[in-house]
Amino acid sequence: MSKAITIAEAQRYDAHTINEIGIPALVLMERAALATFNNILNDDFDLSRIVVVAATGNNGGDGIAVARLLKIRGLNVEIYLLGNPDNATPQTKQQLKIADYYSIPRITDLNRIVNATLIVDAIFGVGLSRLITGKFADAINAINAADAKTVAIDVPSGINADTGDVLGVAVVADSTTTMAYNKVGLLTTSGKQHSGTIHVADIGIYAQDRLEHAR
Ligand SMILES: NC(=O)C1=CN([C@@H]2O[C@H](COP(=O)(O)OP(=O)(O)OC[C@H]3O[C@@H](n4cnc5c(N)ncnc54)[C@H](O)[C@@H]3O)[C@@H](O)[C@H]2O)[C@H](O)CC1
Numbered sequence: 509m510s511k512a513i514t515i516a517e518a519q520r521y522d523a524h525t526i527n528e529i530g531i532p533a534l535v536l537m538e539r540a541a542l543a544t545f546n547n548i549l550n551d552d553f554d555l556s557r558i559v560v561v562a563a564t565g566n567n568g569g570d571g572i573a574v575a576r577l578l579k580i581r582g583l584n585v586e587i588y589l590l591g592n593p594d595n596a597t598p599q600t601k602q603q604l605k606i607a608d609y610y611s612i613p614r615i616t617d618l619n620r621i622v623n624a625t626l627i628v629d630a631i632f633g634v635g636l637s638r639l640i641t642g643k644f645a646d647a648i649n650a651i652n653a654a655d656a657k658t659v660a661i662d663v664p665s666g667i668n669a670d671t672g673d674v675l676g677v678a679v680v681a682d683s684t685t686t687m688a689y690n691k692v693g694l695l696t697t698s699g700k701q702h703s704g705t706i707h708v709a710d711i712g713i714y715a716q717d718r719l720e721h722a723r
C-alpha cells in the first residue's frame with residue numbers, strides 16, 4: 509500500500525523542500541503541471557474544447573501552468589479565473605503573466621464550462637479551509653453539470669484532503685493527479701467517489717528527503 513499523507517504533512521514537506529532544501533516553489537509548480545499535462549495527454553480525453561477553472565492559490569497556479577502547456581501544444585484552451593488576480597499567490601501571479609504572454613483567453617461565462625469537452629479543476633487543493641459558497645460553488649456546480657470529462661489537480665475541489673468530507677459542494681472528477689503522495693482523504697469512500705482514477709505525481713518532494721529509496 510503506497511504512502512498517503514495529511515494536509516499538514518503535504519504543507520510541511522512542501523515548505524521543507526522549498527525553504528530547507530532550496531527547490532523553488534515555481535519549480536515544484538512546473539513539475540506538478542507537467543505531471544498533470546502528461547496524464548491528460550496519456551488518457552483518451554476529447555481535447556477539442558478545454559477549460560481550466562482556477563482560483564488564485566497555488567492549486568490555481570498549477571492549473572494555469574497546465575493551460576499554458578496545453579496552449580503550446582496547439583490545443584484550444586481557456587481559463588475561467590475565480591477570485592481577484594491581485595490577491596493571487598506570487599507563483600500564481602507569475603503563471604498568469606506567462607499565460608497572458610501566450611494570449612490564453614480568460615472567460616467569465618459559466619456556459620463555456622458547461623460546453624467544454626475537458627475541464628481541469630484547479631480551484632482548491634490542500635488549502636481548502638472552509639465551506640464553499642457563492643461563485644466558487646457556482647463554478648463547481650457548472651463543472652458537475654457538464655458532459656465533459658474532468659481532471660482534478662491535487663485534490664478534487666471541495667473535498668477535505670484529510671477526511672474526504674465535502675465542504676458544501678465538490679467536484680466529481682474522472683481523474684486526479686495528486687502531488688508527491690496520495691492524500692488520506694482520497695482513500696475514503698467519498699474521496700474515491702470524487703477523485704476518479706488517482707495518479708500520484710513524483711515532483712521532487714519526499715518524506716525522507718536525504719535519499720529517496722524505492723518508493
Ligand atoms: N504540496 C505540494 O507538493 C505542492 C503543492 N502545490 C499546489 O499548491 C496547492 C496548495 O496551494 P495553496 O495556495 O496553499 O491553497 P489552495 O490553492 O489549495 O487554496 C486556495 C486558497 O483558497 C482560499 N480558500 C480556502 N477555502 C476557501 C473557500 N471555501 N472559499 C474561498 N476561498 C477559499 C484560501 O485562502 C487558500 O489559500 C496544492 O494543493 C497543490 O495544487 C504546488 O503548486 C506544487 C507543490
Ligand SMILES: [K+]
Nearest residue numbers: 629632663665
Ligand atoms: K483541485
